[in-house]
Amino acid sequence: MNKEEAKELILKYNAGQCTPEEQQLVDNWYQQFAADEGTGLSETDFEVLKKEMWAAVPEETGTQKTHKLWPRIAAAASIVLLAGAALWFSRPYIPGLRNETSIVYTHDIAPGKNRATITMEGGKRIALSDGKSGVVVAAGKLSYDDGSPVAGISGGSAMEMASVVTPRGGTYEVVLPDGSKVQLNASSSLKFPSSFKSLAERRVELSGEAYFEVTKNKKQPFIVKSRNQEVRVLGTHFNINAYTDEANTRTTLLEGSILINQKILKPNQQAVQADGNISVREVNANDAIDWKNGEFICREEPLESLMKKISRWYDVEVVYSNPELKERTFSGSLSRYDHVMDVLKAMEFTGTMKFKLENRTVRVL
Incomplete structure (x- = not known):
């Protein structure tokens, strides 16, 4: 609703x-x-x-x-x-059925924040500051987006390849050598070179989910390799969801055009890749970047799908008392800035389910 x-x-x-x-x-x-x-x-x-x-x-x-x-x-x-924050489940509300919000919890859990690590080609691993929102790669060197140096890298020393990894409950932005921006969602990783100058292509590898704002360069295509697919662009904005625990890889275009496994995608279209086969459908592209805008937006979405998002962002495990609950679909929106108890409470307003929060485990009752 x-x-x-x-x-x-x-x-x-x-x-x-x-x-x-x-x-x-x-x-x-x-x-x-x-x-x-x-x-x-x-x-x-x-x-x-x-x-x-x-x-x-x-x-x-x-x-x-x-x-x-x-x-x-x-x-x-x-x-x-x-x-x-109220959700409207597609299952009709039944008067008298679990009318009251009664979450049982031992402690609350704060939402995710800026958290990531960077691993250099030689294996050196550095925890990035949670007081910063992103890192910038320029001239083969690394700094934070406010210009301050990254601790542990002496004198902004040069590097060849690097991987930025966000944990569950983490997000971070990476500005690549060409100026392209990549916002990583929780539990994601991006591998990239320190420079694109001597390369025919600007190639990066993604696991998890990220939003890309690619700097235009007609002479040097930008390619994102993710699970079972390659996205080829010259300069555009798009989102890729390629989590390994999801059945499909979803690529959503916001502006420009992209080529994905020989299929052309236009704005407000989403390519769904499953077992090597790609289908294209019309969507509201802004729904795909709800996470970037601080929301969970649901349109007839199964509970299991939403709880996976909550699990990654709040770093919690989810256990179902009844497997059938996973299939319940609903529509609505929730804020990613709220603590997890507030999110669960908003879901309980529907009167169709209860939650029990114990340490970092959410039990769906």
Whole structure:
């Protein structure tokens, strides 16, 4: 459920036009909100929200009825319109089924952050600073994106080949010798040369997921080798998801054009590679870079797929009490900046499942 859909539901509720299931869903939001710590809004922000919601309420609903239902409207608006964290599972909400958020946890887990290591060709491995957001390779030397030197590399010494690796719960940007930018998602790696000058191609190797902004150079194609495929470009923006624990490798184009295993991809198209066969489909390309923009965006996505993303970003293991839960599909969005308990709590708002967090294990109940 997106913000507009949530707003429509709240207005429908206020007008007394909800189905019993819809009314139960809004009541469930309010019950959870009331049991929680409150809106977290300042008095001024709350009044602004209140005026906006009043302005959107149809006049024929009546003043007395609106006053009566306002607490529920304010709660749902705060949770859905401002936090943007409620999910709407494709399985219909069943009144009375796990209505309350009741996550059992021993401690919370913070979201991932800038974390990575770089391994030089000779095997030297250096932990990159989590206080920096990226590294720059220029003239065969390495520095951080703010110009400061990388500790452990004396005098910005030259290198031949290098690999940047992000762990679970880590992300990092790499600026390549040609100025191309690569943002690595969690549990990913990028292998690249220190210079492209004497090479006919700008070739790199990816494992995991990354977003590429490739500097244009018609004379020197840029090639990304990942699981069972090669992406060839002259200069463009695209995302590759090539995790080994996923069934498919997905390449999504945002602008320009790319050649992938002899197939041409256009903007807002995604190539899905499975067992050497590639199919192309139309998509919203921005959904593919939700992770880069700090979100988990889901459109009829199986729970197993979302939990893999959560597992990588929060560095947690996921265990299912019932394998059938993996197939449940849903749509919505969650923030990657939230702690894991807040993410799980937002998912529990649907009333269709429970979670138990023990150390770094999430149990789906």
